[in-house]
Amino acid sequence: MGMIANAYELIIYILEFFGVYGPIKNIFQVLGIEFVLKIIIVLVEVGILFVFVLLTVMFLTWMERKVVAMVQARYGPMVTGPRGLLQPVMDGVKLIGKEDIIPEKADRWIFTLAPFIVFIPALLVFIPIPFGQSLIISDLRVGLLYIIAISAVSPVAILLAGWASNNKYSLMGAMRAVAQDISYTIPLALAAIAIVLFTGSLSTVDIVNAQSGTWFGIIPKWFIFLQPLGFILFLIASIAEMGRIPFDFQESESELVAGFFTEYSGMKFAMFFLAEYAHLFAVSGIVVTLFLGGWSFPILPFVPPMLVPLVSLGVFLVKTYAVIFFAMWLRDTVPRMRIDQLLNLGWKIMVPLALLNLLLAGFLITVWGAF
Amino acid sequence: MAWISKNWTMSGIIKGLIVTLKHVLHIGNRPTVTVQYPYERMKLSPRFRGLHAVDENACIGCGICEVNCPNGTIRIVKHNTRWYPQVNIGMCLFCGICVDVCPMNAMKMTGNYELADYTRESLIYGPDRLLFNKEVKQ
Known part of the structure; x- marks a missing residue:
């Protein structure tokens, strides 16, 4: 199983395992359109990822409501399906059925475009995230850079949405979101660079592989133990980038009606909603990949090789859901900060601390020699 | 800072x-x-003041409840040769004075609080809907 690098090769491996890959390939070879087979396989794996992300997002909306409810001594959704599990489906049906309102004074084209520009990067981020051993769409050599670059698109789309709505609340929410995203991307990237110092590679698979194994047979070689400060900075910065409480200035509902999606309704609103939770899942996955060992776990070497992709997927999901639960838990606990406090925290504390963390990481590597 | x-x-x-x-x-x-209301209900106090109920045998139709009702909710109407109170729930404030003043202790208040209805007319509860027979119940 060692040579299977990504999901494409895994699909081929599974097809070969059932003995159907050869005949299928022959058919396409005879027709002289072998590239079509490649495209089909790529489409299948992207489709699986898309469906998986959408199902996860639906589950996350349910989970968020359940966690809020449990903190507030309520039940949350209970009626639709077992324990309300089908509530997201009903919400989706409701949102699709709603009227799609475009304000008269809005910039129609940008207003329509913005939800897509928010939604598509939220899905694209998943391409270099390793969900498990050989469960990755593409192991980009610049994976981390790709992730940070793709996440940097969303403030643009939010500003487009806020501007096109022609509404003061939308515009204020969008401007806040952009200010917040710009000031928190810097500590986020700096904390990630400290990890790159250790691994010497931007590839997410290399980062996960560097974290497999243990120290003294007990402590897993996760970067959280080498980089506790970096982990805290990355976590705070990523929660701020997601725009969740205590940093939800882009949609602070008690101040700006709903921030940049005040004017949106129906399917476009649903796309913002989906993008928000896809982003939550992606960012939690990135936190897990960078600091919590990704899919690696000390028991993995003892698992039969056939089951490693499945078990590692399970490990990854457990860790990711732990991070997601932390984000939801924090959201239910702390109140929103003030916008000046947010920028103070970002520029005066997070950025210097991130630089200090980078210095510490370099110091650690120099002292310890080759990691 | x-x-x-x-x-x-x-x-x-x-x-x-x-x-x-x-x-x-x-x-x-x-x-x-949280109580999942339509499926489960909260436990009511025994002193809860909901819809009225009138003991068919005890009530003498004296009209003291009609006189004492602060909102003029109660009227005494004829029902099967005897006189009984008729309550307009739409005006009732559930103060319970009618229960207190009843000389025969015929007026009760039950725990029924699901009194929403579609028309104002159906909020007028005549003796046919208020009466209960103590002997039969025991």
């Missing part, structure tokens, strides 16, 4: 997180307090 230099350990946030986690895990006396 004073707020962060004083609380740089973020102990307040951590304390808050512990409290909310206790609620999530139901540690200590932290139950889920």
Whole structure:
């Protein structure tokens, strides 16, 4: 199983395992359109990822409501399906059925475009995230850079949405979101660079592989133990980038009606909603990949090789859901900060601390020699 | 910046997180307090004042409840050769004075609080809907 690098090769491996890959390939070879087979396989794996992300997002909306409810001594959704599990489906049906309102004074084209520009990067981020051993769409050599670059698109789309709505609340929410995203991307990237110092590679698979194994047979070689400060900075910065409480200035509902999606309704609103939770899942996955060992776990070497992709997927999901639960838990606990406090925290504390963390990481590597 | 230099350990946030986690895990006396209303109901006080009920045999149709009702909710109407109160729930304020003044203790208030209806006319509860027969019940 060692040579299977990504999901494409895994699909081929599974097809070969059932003995159907050869005949299928022959058919396409005879027709002289072998590239079509490649495209089909790529489409299948992207489709699986898309469906998986959408199902996860639906589950996350349910989970968020359940966690809020449990903190507030309520039940949350209970009626639709077992324990309300089908509530997201009903919400989706409701949102699709709603009227799609475009304000008269809005910039129609940008207003329509913005939800897509928010939604598509939220899905694209998943391409270099390793969900498990050989469960990755593409192991980009610049994976981390790709992730940070793709996440940097969303403030643009939010500003487009806020501007096109022609509404003061939308515009204020969008401007806040952009200010917040710009000031928190810097500590986020700096904390990630400290990890790159250790691994010497931007590839997410290399980062996960560097974290497999243990120290003294007990402590897993996760970067959280080498980089506790970096982990805290990355976590705070990523929660701020997601725009969740205590940093939800882009949609602070008690101040700006709903921030940049005040004017949106129906399917476009649903796309913002989906993008928000896809982003939550992606960012939690990135936190897990960078600091919590990704899919690696000390028991993995003892698992039969056939089951490693499945078990590692399970490990990854457990860790990711732990991070997601932390984000939801924090959201239910702390109140929103003030916008000046947010920028103070970002520029005066997070950025210097991130630089200090980078210095510490370099110091650690120099002292310890080759990691 | 004073707020962060004083609380740089973020102990307040951590304390808050512990409290909310206790609620999530139901540690200590932290139950889920929501009642799933149509499927389960809260336990009512025995003194709850809901819809009226009139004892068919005890009521003498004296009209004292009609006189004492502050909103003029009650009227005495004829029902099967005897006189009984008729209550307009739409005007009733559920004060319970009619129960207190009844000389025969015929007027009761039940725990029925689901009194919403579609028309104003159906809010007028005549003796046919208020009467109960104590002997039959026991």
